Structures are given as C-alpha cells and as structure tokens.
Amino acid sequence: MQDRIYYFAMVPMVYAALAVLLFGIIGRTIRTVLAPRQQTTLQIFPAPRHPWLRALADTFLLPTVRTIRPVLWVFTMLFHGALVLLVIGHLELIGEIRALQIIPHQVFLGGGLVGLVLTVALFLFLFTRFKTPYREISVPEDYFLLLLLLLTVLSGSHMSWAKYLSPAGFDIAVPTYREYLSGLLALKPAVPMGIEASPHYVLVALHVFFANCFLMFLPFSKIMHTFFALPLNLLRRGGLHGARSTP
Amino acid sequence: MEPAVHHELLTRFDSRLNSAMRMYLDTCARCGVCIQSCHVYASMPELKYTAVHRAEVIRRLFKRYFKTQGRLWPSLGDSAELTDDMVDTIYQTAYSCTGCRRCMVHCPFGIDTQMIMSIAKLLLIAAGREPKVLSMLADMSIQKGKSTPETRANFAKAVEQLRDEVLIRWREAHGEKVVPLDMQDANILYVALAGKHSIVPAAAIMNAAGEKWSLSYYEAVNFGAFVGNPEKTRMIAQRIIDEAVRLKVREVSICECGTAYRVMRHMMGALPFRVTSFTEVIARYLREGRIALARNRIKGRITYHDPCQLGRNGGVIEEPRYIFSRMTDDFVELQPNRTENWCCGGGGGLVAVGEKDFRMRSARVKADQIRAAAPDIVSTACENCHSQLTDLVGHYQINASVRFLSDMVAESLQA
Secondary structure (H helix, E strand, C coil): CHHHHHHHHHCHHHHHHHHHHHHHHHHHHHHHHHCCCCCCCCCCCCCCCCHHHHHHHHHHHCHHHHHHCHHHHHHHHHHHHHHHHHHHHHHHHHCCCHHHHHCCCCCCCCCCHHHHHHHHHHHHHHHHHCCCCHHHHCCHHHHHHHHHHHHHHHHHHHHHHHHHHCCCCCCCCHHHHHHHHHHHHCCCCCCCHHHHCCCCHHHHHHHHHHHHHHHHHHHHCHHHHHHHHHHHHHHHHCCCCCCCCCC | CCHHHHHHHHHHHHHCCCHHHHHHHHHCCCCCCCHHHCHHHHHCCCHHHCHHHHHHHHHHHHHHHHCHHHHHCHHHHCCCCCCHHHHHHHHHHHCCCCCCCHHHHHCCCCCCHHHHHHHHHHHHHHCCCCCHHHHHHHHHHHHHHCCCHHHHHHHHHHHHCCHHHHHHHCCCCCCCCCCCECCCCCCEEEECCCCHHHCHHHHHHHHHCCCCEEECCCCCCCHHHHHCCHHHHHHHHHHHHHHHHHHCCCEEEECCCHHHHHHHHHCCCCCCCEEEEHHHHHHHHHHCCCCEECCCCCCCCEEEECCCCCCCCCCCCHHHHHHHHHHCCCEEECCCCHHHCCCCCCCCCHHHHCCHHHHHHHCHHHHHHHHHHCCCEEEECCHHHHHHHHHHHHHCCCCCEEEEHHHHHHHHEEC
16 A cells, blocks of 8 residues: 555656646736737836846846845745756756766766755745745745655755764665666656665655645745746836836 | 736736837846935835835736746746735825835836836726726816816906916016016916916016916816826826917926926927027026026025935936025025935825825935924925925924925015
C-alpha cells in the first residue's frame, strides 16, 4: 500500500500536476490576452527614454522594494536568484546540459546553499506575515503558498544537505534521478530501483508530492506574477502598444 | 440584495475586466510595499486606508465571481460575497482614495489602484450609491453641451464683463477681442472652469503672447471622471472635442484642472488637435520669448505642489519649475516632489463631495510637508488642489497663501 502511494506521487501525480500547470497557465494567459485591450495609457510620468529597459529593471531589480523595504528586497532577490539556480539544477537532473557545463560544476550548484537561501528567505517571508501590518493584509493563500514552498524546499534540501554533511551520505546518485526523470519525460515512467530501495524513498516521494501540489496550485494563485510582472511594468512605463499616450 | 441588482452589478464588474485589469487583479503579492505610499494611511494609519486593502476589497469579489480558485475554495483567497454590507465597504474604499496613483509608483508590479477603484465606483453607480452631487454635476455638464443659442449669448455677455479685469493685467491689442469666443481657425481653444479666476489670468497671458485663441463655451471639469462613469466622462469631453473640431483649432489647452487635462490628453484616444495643459502653454511662451516676466515682482518664498493628475499621471512636471525659474529667485521644492509628491487629499471628487473633516485629517502629511518647506506662497496648477490646499493651510494654521500658477504669471507679466 505504501509503495502504491509513493508510486502515485512519483508518477501519475507528476503528469497530472504538469497537465494542470500547463493548461492552467495557458488558460489564464489566453483569457488575459483575449480580454479587451486597454485603449488608453496607464503610464506614470516622467516617461522613461527606454520604456522596455525601465520595465525590465522594474521587474528584475525591484528598485522601489529596495528603497522602501531593503531587508525584504535582499531576501526577495536572493530567493528569486536561488529559484533560478534551482530550476537549472532540476533541468540538469533530467539530463546533462553541456552548455551549462562551460563552467564545470556538480549537478545542483552551491553545495546545499541554494536550498538554505530559499529556506531562510521563505521563513523570513512567513514570519513577516505574522507581523502587523503585513498580518492584516495577508490572506490564507499567502500562508498556504509559503508553507507549500517550505515543505517542498525542506524535503528537497534535506536530500542535498544529507549528501554533503553526513559521512553516511545520501545514497541516491544523480544518474538514478536522471533515469527517473528522463523516463517520465520519455513517457516510460518508472521508479528506479536506486530510489525505490533507498531508505530515503519516503523523502523523495514527499518532495515530489509537495512539488506537484505547488505546480497544480500555481496557475490559480498570485504566483502568476511570474508571467504578468513584465507586461504590468510595461503598462506603467508606457511600453505597450495601444496603451501609450498619444503624441 | 435584489437578484436583479446583484446580476447588474456583476455585469458592470465584468465590463471592466480588460486585460490590464485582469492582470492587476491577478497579480498582487501583498508584499506591503504600497502601505506607506498612501497619504491617507500616512496621516491616519488604519489598514482600510492602504492601497493593498482597497484593491483587495475588489479583488475578493473578483476571486469569488470570476476565478476558479474563488469558486472551488473561496476561503483560501478570502473571497467575498456581493452583499449590501459589501457595497457599504466599497463606498468607504472608493471615496477614501483620491486616485493619486502614488501607490502605483511604488508597487513592484505597478498595480494601478485608481483603475481598480474604477470598478468600485462603477458598482456604486449601478447600486445607486454614488455621491449624488457628483452625478448631478456630471449631468449638468452634459446638459450644457446641448445649450441653446440663448445660453450661449448669456455666456458671451458674462465674458464681456471680464474685459476690464483682463486689461488690468495686460493691454488690449488693436482690433482684437480681449476674451474672444467662437474664433474660427484659432491656434488655441482654451477650456476654462466656471469662474473668472480661470479665465482672466489666462486671457492676459495669451493676449500678451499675441496668441490667436478662443475661449471655449464649456467648462473643463469632468465630473463624469470623478464619479467614475465612463460614458458621462466621454460625453463631457466630447462637447469640447466637437467645439474644437467645429472651430478647426490646432490645439486645445486645458486650464488648471488636473483631471480635465488627464481625461482629454490621455484618455480620449487620438484627436485631430493637440492637447496641452495651460502650464505647458505658459512655459512654451517663455521659451519662445513671447512673454517676459518681471523677476521677483511677487515677493516671498514660493513652493509648488505637483497636482497628481497633471504631474505623475499627466507628465507636466518640469514646465512649472521652468516658469518659476523665470519668475523668482526664492523658490523652494516640497520634499518629496515631482513623481513622489504627496497628494493634497482633495482628488477623486472629494472636494466636490465635501467631506471636509476627512479631507483635513487624511492630508496631515501634506500639511507637514508644506510646513517643512516654510513657504509664503504655495502655488499649484489645479483647481481641486487649490481648494484643498486653501482649506488645509487654514485648518493647520500654516502661514502661507495658496495661489494659481497662471495667476502669478499674469501678475508678473512684463511689457
């Protein structure tokens, strides 16, 4: 029974999560794109000389957050930077990406540091939510997302930390993960013996389960800011056609 | 709430869900960066006066009625039902926001709270709960657009009576009318407010510049925008557009009214003439050497309040500073200023609605800002701001007068 539950999280649920994620994001994006267009400018002045550059800077450097909430800015930048590394790390777990090996590195950069940064940042975000006035502006979704992310990151990082910190080590090697993930990708899903027989199988299954939950929830949550932040900043900077001020 | 009303409100809500609005409602991370942006919160630190809370009131309805999450798991996003109590909350939310968009400057995503509040105002109209005075004033403006020849003749007579007051500021050019009306092919159609304070200085300045101009029959103020009614906003602006087209003018210059300028300049789409604020026209005359100002004729330290709809929402930011650089050696900036300037607290129709007690309490931060600059004169280029600042300096016993920029320019005109 236990194995069946683990298998469910490791295989069918992964496909279900990816389907919900993909169709959810496409659906939300289509709905937004097909909605009537904003006909007049929503710009803030003075208009920048290069609206696109300014919007990119707003989106990726968060200048106003740096000025108004510098501590939050530091952790937000670290968090998002670590997320990028995490995505790269997981892509490298599917198969070797030679372009990324220009600078030779172990799969999962940082020796557990990326997970640590994410964990610390997530705890800060969570604790901030308990503080006035942020507590009052928070809704259950905010806590739910943070907890889901924390559980995903902690269960994932534990595997990484155990590997680096304990002489007993973490006994699931990169090739085993590659066998599992590339099997999923090739629609030949199987949980390799290296994972199934590992005493840490429960952690892997839990990590995948929480990640599945997060991916399924993503399209229906505020995490859609991943896709909307740039167009919104373009609206603010006058960089979107049709929403510009007339000359 | 009656089911028919409920249905109507949701239909109106849906009508505002364009792509930008959907993204505004979908994106907030509730990071709280906007909390301190609002002058109301900075003056009265209550959660209901934060931009994030205001947007969240509408966002909760959006989740409940237009999002899968709200349908399947309403408590997760604090989704809210549209009830009579909710309409009360919407009123408090919409009419404690002046639509200054300072929060939009600070939001990492650039969420436009004023735009979200346009849903709130539309719902209030549909529920018959909007401030009736605003709707009445908007209707009066529209009615004036259908004015008969008699009312036009009466207006012409009233304008004629301003002649002597204009001549105090600037001499009469030979063969030219001091305040021309119905001037075909004029360069500028000047759109004033009701009241001679909006006509006399502008007439003197344009006459001094030797401009070929015409005064509009209509007042610039757009109460349709204040009450949040898009149809009435367009109808009110359309009267002026029709007049400008009929007279074949090259430029429509809007008097010192921030909202009227923003509506005409940025919200009416492409027009067959140029739209400027009168502040831009003055700056242009100075740059082209068409008018000259007697430096320091106006004594005392002068500061300038950037009207939100003219400055950060309209783009007229450096022109007033250029004008002051030619008028006085004793100019001091408010801190913060330009895009970051604090709202005066009178926008969004609040001055017209009254609400003086709220306006005074919610603009304490503005009073502090003025007091810190220690000016003798607070100048501005917006009627709403002028009214609010006049009330404010009185209420907080600040020893400064409040003056229109155009009035100061007219007083400083040099032959």
